[in-house]
Amino acid sequence: xxxxxxxxxxxxxxxxxxxxxxxxYRKTARERGVKKGVVRSRGMTVLFPEPVNTKMEKASxxxxxxxxxxxxxxxxxxxFADSVLCLATTQEYKERIYKNYKNAVNVYTIxxxxxxxxxxxSPFGGNDEAYDGAxxxxxxxxxxxxxxxxxxxxx
Numbered sequence: 001x002x003x004x005x006x007x008x009x010x011x012x013x014x015x016x017x018x019x020x021x022x023x024x025y026r027k028t029a030r031e032r033g034v035k036k037g038v039v040r041s042r043g044m045t046v047l048f049p050e051p052v053n054t055k056m057e058k059a060s061x062x063x064x065x066x067x068x069x070x071x072x073x074x075x076x077x078x079x080f081a082d083s084v085l086c087l088a089t090t091q092e093y094k095e096r097i098y099k100n101y102k103n104a105v106n107v108y109t110i111x112x113x114x115x116x117x118x119x120x121x122s123p124f125g126g127n128d129e130a131y132d133g134a135x136x137x138x139x140x141x142x143x144x145x146x147x148x149x150x151x152x153x154x155x
Contacts, residue, residue: 007085008085009087011039019041022040062135087107087109108155114148121134
């Protein structure tokens with residue numbers, strides 16, 4: 001039986017990295033034939049709904065992922081439970097989650113969860129190549145996340 005039935009990816013404003021990670025997770029799980037459960041993305045600071053970053057949309061499309069319809073959503077107290085895995089893009093966001101959400105459990109950085117150190121670097125303000133690189137890195141990490149959660153489990 002799986003420990004985590006839901007995965008929530010968290011970045012700053014839910015218009016770039018967390019959105020791409022959410023859709024990459026869905027696509028990769030589907031391609032591998034594993035039960036993906038519920039997967040969402042949220043932002044630490046979302047004052048109002050915003051569309052996805054256009055450079056991230058373009059980079060994601062190159063990976064066969066369409067995030068164009070996404071609208072940013074804020075992290076909420078109800079996003080946490082024992083069966084929910086919360087993966088933040090940075091150590092700072094992980095710490096803020098534990099500080100600001102009383103129900104926060106099972107919060108890791110994306111890299112920490114797969115046994116790597118450091119933060120996922122934001123391509124914000126960079127050129128198209130920076131966003132392509134971020135998507136490539138996210139894809140590798142998402143594959144490792146799915147390996148760790150599901151192992152050999154199939155539908």
